[in-house]
Amino acid sequence: MQARGVAAGAEAPLWEPVFVRAREAGMEPDTFFDAARRAEEYSFDPFDLEYNVALRQRDQPVEAFLYRRAGPRPGAQAFEAMFEVLTVGVPVTRTADTRPAPGLRQQPCNPRQAIGIIDDGIAILHPRFRRACGGSRFRAAWFQTLTGSDEILFARDVDHELAQLATRSEQELYAARAARIYAPGTRHAMTRAGSHGTLMLDLAAGADPRSEPEMAAAPIYAVQLPPQAFDDTSGRMLQPYVVQGFRWLIYHSLVLDRCERLVVNLSLGVVAGPKDGTSFMERQLRREMDRVRSLGCDRRVDLVLAYGNAREDRLVARQPLGPGEQAELGVLIQPDDLTPSYLEVRLTRGSATSDLGQLGVTLTAPDGQSFGGCLPPGPPALLPGRNGRAMAALYHRPAETPAEGPARRAVKTVAFAPTVRVFDGDPLCQSGRWILGLENLSAASMDVVVQVQRDDSPFPRRTGARQARLDAESAHGWQPSSRCFTALTPEGPLTHAGTNSAWGTVPPPRVHAIGGALMRPGRVSAAEYSAEGADWSGLGPRAGAVSETTRSPSGVLGAGTFAAGTLRLSGTSAAAATYTRHMLQALPVTHDAGDPSRLGTRTVTDNPAIRRRP
Numbered sequence: 001m002q003a004r005g006v007a008a009g010a011e012a013p014l015w016e017p018v019f020v021r022a023r024e025a026g027m028e029p030d031t032f033f034d035a036a037r038r039a040e041e042y043s044f045d046p047f048d049l050e051y052n053v054a055l056r057q058r059d060q061p062v063e064a065f066l067y068r069r070a071g072p073r074p075g076a077q078a079f080e081a082m083f084e085v086l087t088v089g090v091p092v093t094r095t096a097d098t099r100p101a102p103g104l105r106q107q108p109c110n111p112r113q114a115i116g117i118i119d120d121g122i123a124i125l126h127p128r129f130r131r132a133c134g135g136s137r138f139r140a141a142w143f144q145t146l147t148g149s150d151e152i153l154f155a156r157d158v159d160h161e162l163a164q165l166a167t168r169s170e171q172e173l174y175a176a177r178a179a180r181i182y183a184p185g186t187r188h189a190m191t192r193a194g195s196h197g198t199l200m201l202d203l204a205a206g207a208d209p210r211s212e213p214e215m216a217a218a219p220i221y222a223v224q225l226p227p228q229a230f231d232d233t234s235g236r237m238l239q240p241y242v243v244q245g246f247r248w249l250i251y252h253s254l255v256l257d258r259c260e261r262l263v264v265n266l267s268l269g270v271v272a273g274p275k276d277g278t279s280f281m282e283r284q285l286r287r288e289m290d291r292v293r294s295l296g297c298d299r300r301v302d303l304v305l306a307y308g309n310a311r312e313d314r315l316v317a318r319q320p321l322g323p324g325e326q327a328e329l330g331v332l333i334q335p336d337d338l339t340p341s342y343l344e345v346r347l348t349r350g351s352a353t354s355d356l357g358q359l360g361v362t363l364t365a366p367d368g369q370s371f372g373g374c375l376p377p378g379p380p381a382l383l384p385g386r387n388g389r390a391m392a393a394l395y396h397r398p399a400e401t402p403a404e405g406p407a408r409r410a411v412k413t414v415a416f417a418p419t420v421r422v423f424d425g426d427p428l429c430q431s432g433r434w435i436l437g438l439e440n441l442s443a444a445s446m447d448v449v450v451q452v453q454r455d456d457s458p459f460p461r462r463t464g465a466r467q468a469r470l471d472a473e474s475a476h477g478w479q480p481s482s483r484c485f486t487a488l489t490p491e492g493p494l495t496h497a498g499t500n501s502a503w504g505t506v507p508p509p510r511v512h513a514i515g516g517a518l519m520r521p522g523r524v525s526a527a528e529y530s531a532e533g534a535d536w537s538g539l540g541p542r543a544g545a546v547s548e549t550t551r552s553p554s555g556v557l558g559a560g561t562f563a564a565g566t567l568r569l570s571g572t573s574a575a576a577a578t579y580t581r582h583m584l585q586a587l588p589v590t591h592d593a594g595d596p597s598r599l600g601t602r603t604v605t606d607n608p609a610i611r612r613r614p
Contacts, residue, residue, distance in 0.1 A: 014070035015043070017089035017240045019284065021403070022061040022082060029053050032062045035082060041073035042066055051247055054255045055291040063287070065244045067094065084403060087280040090237040092146040106154050108258045109139065109219060113584055115205040116221045116249040116264035118242055119197030120230040121189025123561045124158050125170050126198060128206035128609075129220060132213065135159050137205075140252045141222040144241055146229070149181045170562050188227050194560045194567030196267075197224065202559035203577035204265045205584075206609045215585050219257070221249050234342055234453055235270035235281075235502075242266065243284045246303075254292060254299050261300045265580040266503075267573030271310045272344040272451035273502025275537040278408040282506045289510055300510070304580045306572040307513045307541040308501035308531030311598075312486070314469040315452040317493040318348075318534075321359075321440035328437050329450060329493060330471030331363075333416055335431040338464030341416040342453040343436070346409060348536035350447045356396070356410035358442035363392060363414060366432035374441055375412070389427035391417045392434075416468065433471060449498065449536060470494055481528065497534035497597075501572075504531075505538025512583075513539065515599045516547030516575040524590055524605060526598040530572055533597050544599030545575035545582065546607060557611040566611055578607040 022032050029052040036044050048064045056062060063086075070091045073080070122141070123129075129137050136158035143151040153161075161173055174190035182188055189195035201220070209216035223245030229237045246264065253259040273279050277286075285303060292301045310316070319327045333341060347356055362372035363383065371383040377398040385391035393415045400408040414436075417427035440446045455465045474492020476485045488494050504513035516527040527548050533540040547570055548554055555570030556578075581587065582604045593603040 014091040015067040015094045016070050016091045018066050019086045020083040021063045025061045029062050035079045039076040039079040041069040041076040051251050057294045089240040094148045110258045111219050113261040114219045114253050114259045116262050117201050118223045118245045118266050119200055120225050121195025122197035122222050122224050127563050128202050128559050132209035137220045139219040143224045144226045145181050146226045151181055193565045198561050199558045199567045199569050200267045200577040203609050204580040221253050239281045263302045263580055263583045265304050265577055267306045267576045269306050269501030269503045271315050272453040275502050275505050281503050285506050302510045304576050305504045305513045306576040307504045307515045309529040309571045310499040311496050311531050316498045317450040317470050318495050319448045319493045321446040323443050326439045328435055331434040331436050332469045332471050333431050334466035335419050337419045337466040339455055341468035343414040344451045345412040346449050348447040352444035353442050360439035360441050361412050362437035364435040366430050385428050391427055391429040496532045498537040500531040500533050500537055512542040514576040514579045515541040515544040516572040517544045517603050518548040519546045524593045526595045530598050540597055541600040544603035545578040547575040578604055
């Protein structure tokens with residue numbers, strides 16, 4: 001299927017994923033999507049119409065995930081006047097305007113409870129995800145792509161692939177799907193012995209039907225994210241697909257299959273962000289959960305998130321500034337980094353002023369070049385490199401006041417180019433110690449937070465990233481656990497507090513952000529990497545769960561991509577998966593972990609899915 005308006009043989013145009021909300025609350029979904037069909041520069045998935053018909057409350061506006069042609073759209077002005085844009089994703093080249101319609105849907109199964117997962121590399125043929133009869137527990141699985149060549153499988157489709165295992169290997173079947181839906185050269189996790197999504201799903205829902213019949217009876221609904229979006233650790237490309245996947249899980253489980261309760265595992269996150277409930281991701285996940293109430297009091301969705309792994313990574317600093325005061329922070333840009341690095345500067349709500357324009361931000365490169373200052377909203381300030389291309393850019397995004405909810409505060413973002421050139425003419429950033437200068441130009445006190453976006457994780461990303469970090473004299477104390485000079489001293493600006501995921505602050509009660517715990521005989525403690533909340537960074541973790549059973553080797557052992565394999569992985573993502581299981585299958589819990597800022601008020605101490613060393 002070709003994109004609308006593109007002649008055969010012509011180059012496919014760029015399309016921007018956008019999430020929009022109708023301005024008129026009383027507009028019917030059919031009216032909105034009929035207008036979308038008439039707009040040649042827009043396309044949409046018919047699922048969005050079905051979702052709004054089923055879950056939109058009558059006093060709420062239509063909300064939809066659309067694709068729009070990048071660039072001028074003169075024929076869509078009437079349609080664009082009907083909505084406000086909530087977020088814009090990264091432009092992609094699409095070969096189809098809508099996803100292919102699935103085959104005949106299956107009969108509802110009316111399960112009492114079900115597991116949902118949004119991740120990368122989900123091995124749908126693994127024996128841990130089968131029923132006692134040998135059939136698949138997957139009721140529906142959506143393999144998202146950037147190009148529009150998505151695949152949607154129902155239980156009968158997965159059972160058909162399971163039957164093919166008599167003559168073909170798992171590797172062959174996974175490779176065949178990748179060849180059908182991904183562009184040549186696209187990284188996909190199903191060629192590796194271990195994959196993030198498979199291990200997370202095993203910890204959350206994997207079962208041997210002979211020993212865990214109740215868990216083995218729970219159906220699974222899965223969304224496999226586009227690999228390119230999963231690899232984009234800035235989160236900008238990932239967010240629209242995560243939100244749309246969450247909506248899809250709700251629709252297929254609670255609406256079509258009439259499930260009573262859905263527990264969704266989202267073991268992903270980003271470090272830098274507002275962390276106050278105002279980001280698109282936080283707002284929209286909450287709104288989708290609120291929609292479920294329209295289905296009746298007997299329907300429920302819970303969302304389990306990883307609280308974050310960045311406590312020891314020196315990615316967060318907090319610097320109070322009185323009127324006229326100045327401060328400096330080091331920013332270490334690593335050599336041989338194939339990816340851009342990002343840094344965000346914000347004022348907390350504890351500042352006496354919210355005017356970020358009165359905060360001067362300057363950057364000085366290792367060779368002494370400097371740029372920045374009191375940058376107003378608008379075009380970025382650029383620092384050119386040796387080939388004339390910008391090696392760093394400073395942006396000022398102003399505060400935004402949405403139609404609903406609190407305003408999103410302003411942010412200044414610094415983007416650093418890679419330090420290794422892949423193609424001739426690419427921008428090239430100087431590696432080394434940059435200086436970030438901060439100056440309060442106002443007459444009011446400021447509480448400044450600086451966050452570096454993490455870009456070197458999680459497994460199995462192979463992006464060639466090397467993590468940028470903050471630096472200060474106070475960041476080189478003696479660390480007994482690692483026996484090196486990396487400890488943060490209390491009087492310095494670098495801090496452990498506020499290192500939690502920017503997605504982990506969606507308000508409760510049905511949202512659970514989970515910290516990671518190290519379990520040793522007779523002792524429970526927070527894993528060294530498990531993030532720590534702050535008074536400015538939203539909510540603390542709801543609970544903790546086991547993510548380490550020994551200091552060495554690290555992590556927990558679970559299912560690999562293929563039937564005979566295993567994978568060991570650590571992090572709060574593993575803890576979130578274990579807590580997901582706990583919500584459906586009661587697991588051992590302690591209330592004596594002793595660190596509520598990192599593990600909440602209770603900690604799950606075991607998981608039958610964790611493999612034990614002989």
